Amino acid sequence: MFFHFGMNTFTDSEWGNGNESSSQFNPTGLNAHQWVDVASKTGVSLVILTAKHHDWFCLWPSQYTQHSVKNSPWKNGHGDVVRELVDAANTSGIDVGLYLSPWDRHDKRYGLELEYNEYYLAQLQELLNRYGSVKEIWFDGAKGPNATKMNYYFGDWFSMVKELQSSINIFSDAGPDVRWVGDEKGYAGSTCWSTINRTSLRIGDGSIVGYLNVGDPRGTDWVPPECDVSIRTGWFWHKSEEPKPLSQLIDIYYNSVGRNCLLLLNVPPNSTGLISDADVRRLQEFGRAIDTIFTTNLAEGSISEASSQRGGKNGGFGPEKALDKDHLWTYWAPNNEAHKEHWIEIVAREKGFRFNVERIQEAIGLGQRIQSHEIYADGNLVANGTTIGNKRLHRLALGTLQAHRVRLHIRESRGLPLISSIGPYWQPEKVNIKNGTHQ
Ligand code: FUL
8 A cells, every 4th residue: 555645734735846945844643554554455565655756745754854753843843754654563463665856956965966866875775774574665757847857876776775774675767676656647558568678668757658568479578467546536635525435445456456467546535544434434345345246255164177287196286286285386287298278167066156256376486477368158259368477357248147158268378377376256246335245
């Protein structure tokens, strides 16, 4: 979950111009425990805070600028939003990430290459030294059309980040660890590779968004995509905006998580310093809907068959491995007949499956391989697609079906396909938006 919070929250803007006064920041009821609690109840594992957005107001008392919480009326200048979030997240066992905007509309050093890069490095160091373990750092490629020209020393920034936090993931348009998906709608390409060629990427280059969205089967770098999207129209809280309808959030889930991506859903705290009730309710509905759909794999306890299996009956790679609870590291693998097409099928023991969603996962720890696949229900083609990756979710175009046999047929794959999990699921047709229950 992304938390866009800062000066813009108080000025009703999305991009502050950098001339705001620190005295405008005063979230009198701020409670980061509420933010983290909402995130945790939605099923979120990591929260990322905009420690500083383009207007350069710092949510922590940086020693390198006066434009921060220390000169605001909030807690008489003794507050620290980063600290409060980190403490709340640590208590709940949720990971923390930080966003530090490279584009700065406030500081006079912006545009002076060496001075500004040193200043930025100093602030990075402050954030990554002071607050314990930080799991993701978010480098935003955004810059206004009239922004002062500025050369960022990304190479130096990235090396220092890794030096200070060895297990951190660095996000930017170009990775190195996590890449932008190329849009802010929360939609990955229907073909979506975790691999890409980093040499073809440049941070902030608008011409590569299509490439970022799809990835590259011939890419030599493993840089999975992350879909950042806001629950509201804007990234920051505005009194006039409402959260998106539940149906739209569910669409986003299918088009991000269901297309081999991480979902980074932004939920902006309001000017009191709390997540608004309307967003809390929508997130409850969303979390409940995802649980309702995906908690039960209807194929649990079913029979499984496959075109072949590596090492024969006792080889440990039978199709039943795609139905066990240990998703990632146990998997079905076919025989080493690289040029053949392969399939795996789930057979119902009794009544058959009543389902309208199919979920497939590759053993992603051994790479992303599948290029083209089809789903058959009792011999009829009901869904098809290209890549699978960490997770592919198909909503069946025909709606709810009843079938005894559900087969995944792999048409093309780079090397042998390895399936760690497969299953039919059922999404209730009516989602009662009012109270979040499902009928
Ligand atoms: C963009 C920024 O300009 C937006 O304000 C927001 O922070 C979004 C996540 O990234 O590039």
